[in-house]
Structure formats: structure tokens, C-alpha cells
Amino acid sequence: MKLNLNIQPLNTWINTGKEPLVISGPCSAETEEQLVATAHLLAQTGKISALRAGIWKPRTRPGEFEGIGSIGLEWLKRAKEETGLPTAVEVATAKHVEEALKAGVDILWVGARSTANPFTVQEIADALKGVDVPVMVKNPVNPDLSLWVGALERINNAGITKLAAIHRGFSSYEKSAFRNEPMWDVAISLKTLAPELPIINDPSHITGNRDLIGYVSQKALDLDMQGLMIESHIDPSVAWTDAKQQVTPAALADIIDHLTLRKPEVRNAEVNDKMTELRNQIDKIDDLVIQKIAERMQIAEKIGQYKKENNITILQVGRWDEILQKRTTYGKALKLSGEFTEKLLELVHNESIRRQTEVMNAEAGQGQAAEKLTHA
Ligand code: PEP
Ligand code: MN
Numbered sequence: 001m002k003l004n005l006n007i008q009p010l011n012t013w014i015n016t017g018k019e020p021l022v023i024s025g026p027c028s029a030e031t032e033e034q035l036v037a038t039a040h041l042l043a044q045t046g047k048i049s050a051l052r053a054g055i056w057k058p059r060t061r062p063g064e065f066e067g068i069g070s071i072g073l074e075w076l077k078r079a080k081e082e083t084g085l086p087t088a089v090e091v092a093t094a095k096h097v098e099e100a101l102k103a104g105v106d107i108l109w110v111g112a113r114s115t116a117n118p119f120t121v122q123e124i125a126d127a128l129k130g131v132d133v134p135v136m137v138k139n140p141v142n143p144d145l146s147l148w149v150g151a152l153e154r155i156n157n158a159g160i161t162k163l164a165a166i167h168r169g170f171s172s173y174e175k176s177a178f179r180n181e182p183m184w185d186v187a188i189s190l191k192t193l194a195p196e197l198p199i200i201n202d203p204s205h206i207t208g209n210r211d212l213i214g215y216v217s218q219k220a221l222d223l224d225m226q227g228l229m230i231e232s233h234i235d236p237s238v239a240w241t242d243a244k245q246q247v248t249p250a251a252l253a254d255i256i257d258h259l260t261l262r263k264p265e266v267r268n269a270e271v272n273d274k275m276t277e278l279r280n281q282i283d284k285i286d287d288l289v290i291q292k293i294a295e296r297m298q299i300a301e302k303i304g305q306y307k308k309e310n311n312i313t314i315l316q317v318g319r320w321d322e323i324l325q326k327r328t329t330y331g332k333a334l335k336l337s338g339e340f341t342e343k344l345l346e347l348v349h350n351e352s353i354r355r356q357t358e359v360m361n362a363e364a365g366q367g368q369a370a371e372k373l374t375h376a
Contacts, residue, residue: 003149003194005156005163010198010226013134013162014086014107015049019261020217021227023088023107023200024252025052026234027242028065029072038234039079041249047256050107051076051085052229056096057241058113065240073103080104088136092120094127101131109136110151112168112205116140121151125158134162136200143170143183148190152197164198165190166229167220169206179208179245182216184223191224198226204245210236213247214255224264230255293348297355304356314356320349 010016014023024042029035035053042048053076057067076087086106091097092114100108108128114120115138128135135155140147148165156163167187169180187199201220203213217228233239236246247255266272307314324345331341 001193003153003197005152005194005197006161007156007163007196008161009196010164016226018047018049020221020256020259021200022048022252022256023050023052023227023229024048024232024249025088026239027054027204027231027246028057028240029053029055029068029075030240031068032075032078034234035072035075036079036082038232038249039083039085041234042232042252043083043085045249045253045256047253048085049227050088051079051083052088052109052231053079054241055089055100056092058090058092058111060113070099070103073099073105076105077103080106091124094123097124097127097131101133107134107136109166110138110155112138112141114138115151116142116144116147118147118150118154121154125154125160128155128158128160130159132162133160134164135160136164136166138166138168138202139170139186141171141180143172143181143186145186145189145193148186149193152194164200164226166200166202167206167225168202177209177212178206178216180206182206182219184219187225188223200227200229201225202229204229204231204242208242208245210245210247210251213245214258217255218259221259222262296348297352300352301355301359304359307356308360314353314360323349 010021014021026035026038039051042051053072055067055069055072055076057065059066073089076089079085080087087104088107088109089096089100089105090111091100091108092111097108110121110124114124137148137151137155140151152163152165165187167182167190169178169182170186172181174181187201190197191199201217203216203220206216207213213230217230220228230252231242231246232249232252233243233246234248236243236248239246266275304314306312324342327345328338328341332338
């Protein structure tokens, strides 16, 4: 399935001449001096295409700095006049949209907490009707592709064709090195659904840690994302919000200088031939993997039949533990991470259980079958 979005290319609304495309600026506008001085230093790097700043801050807990409010729009206007940089602001209500547009903000974005709420997104979309302004939609805080897609559709349905997505990672209960888990596969799924939709990566909110920004930025570019949004502050140590993840404009320039740009399309014929050859090898192996998995399922069905005849439960925890243990050890010896092998086995095992359940239910009366599924 493909999404039916009506969108204009990125270069119709932002300078894509700089490689990579970078949008930068402070997490929050704090004072006129902080914002304007940061903007000047960023402009001097020559590496950024737009200036971002949070004017209204959606905070998870009350009592934290909730943004400087409308006055910050005046500071942004000054920063734009003095540096020539177009400006970008987060909007979360119809009133934000109106005020930002009135103040001449060039690009609007919908924040992660707003994207999670269709009422909020619809309110923003309604306020955008009849307006020609670029809008970027951050992924929702939870890893729900449909919510992200739904928000993009609502904004697009309102007539906004200068549209992009921002991948800022997802909150997760499990502790990791990142503030928000990138879950790259969710962004890749969006790209598959809407190949023409630009995706901008936000390594600042993914990492929550300035030391990891370069690493995540590189990964985003390698996955063919169209740009980066990176928070920058004239003095991150005293930033009012997101202090740990902001970088000075000089550090930002250094991060960008160390990124390697790779091309999605290969033009050189020799490289092309080699790529085709390697891809053919991959295709063959993938076919083989699928064929083998299908064979494995047929055996699982036979076992299901046997278990049924002998009144054995589908799941035997001991056997499953043994499979996990043996295969992950084997995988590690072949340089597959334990986590990968475990995930793969879980997928295969779940499908096996589903197939065995089918076999067991095929001829058995329903009540009887349910009784046998004690472990599944
Ligand atoms: C931000 O960009 O400063 C912000 C609040 O981001 P998010 O909506 O991704 O949390
Ligand atoms: Mn922030």
C-alpha cells in the first residue's frame, strides 16, 4: 500500500543546496540576546538552511520552562532580518499557527506530543486551511506509524503540500543509551509508504546527548534521510531546556564536517555492475531463507499433528529455552548479535505456534482445543 499524499519537492521550500540539509537553532528561545547571537553564529558557519527555535514548549511536567511565548516571535523576526535565515517554529494550537504566520515564520512543525493527539493535529490542520506554508510533522512519542501517517494526512488534506516528516525517536520503557529509541524501522516503513515524502532526522531528541549526535546523524544520512534538525545554543551548559543535547554553533559545524555523504543512486557503471551482482546474491539468499522457513513450518505442523494425537500442549517452555540458547550461541559464533537471533527466532516460533494451533483446531471440537492451549 502507498499513501496518497500530494506534496511538492523539498527544494521548493527550503535551500537544499547545502549538503547535508541542516535546520538548527536553540531548543527554546530564552532571551533576545541568546536567540539572535546563536542565529548569527549559526549563519556564519554557512552550513544551515533554516533557524529553529521553540517559542511554546510542550513540557511533560508542569512547572518547567514552558516557552517564552509570543514575544519570542519578535526576536525570531529580528534574527531572520539580520541573518537572512528562514525560521521554523513548533505550533500546537490554532492560536500558535495564527501568531506564527502573522510574525512571518517560514516553516511550522508539529511536535511529537501533538502528533500523538488527532484532535490537536486536526485543530492545527483546520487553522492551516488556505495557507501556503511548509509544515514538518514529528513522529508521535509512541511508536505508532498510523498516528504519524494520520497526522501527515490531516495536514496534507488541509491543503499543505510543502510537507516533511521529522524522525525524532520514540519513548521506550526500557533504558538505553538514547533518550528516545530511534526505531529506524518505523521511519523506513514511512519511507516505503510515501517514498516522495522527505524525512528529516532529529538526532538531538533521539540521543538526548550531544556526544552521540554525530553517530546518529551519519546513520540517518546512510538511510537516505533528507536532512537533519540539530539543536544548537550559544552556551548549552546554561540552556533552559534540553541542555545535555544542545551543541554550540562551532560544535555543530564540526559534527557536519565529519559526516560522509553517500549517494542513493549509483552512476558509475562499474560500481553499478558490482552492486547488481551483490544484490543478486542477496536475492538468492533471501529466497533460500524463506524457502527454508516454509519447510520448517511444515515440520512444525507435523509436530502439531503428533502433539494433538498424544494430547501434548503446544508450548513446552523447556524446549523453547533450549532452542533459544543453542541458536543464539551458534549465531554469535557466526557474528550475529544475540538480540538479532533471539528476535528472529521469536518471529519464527510465533508463526510455528500459530500453525500448530491451526492444526490442533482443525478437527478438534473448540472447547477441547482451547483446553490443550494451556501454554500458548
Ligand atoms: C523540540 O523540538 O524542542 C521538541 C519539543 O521536540 P519533540 O516534539 O520532538 O519532543
Ligand atoms: Mn528540545
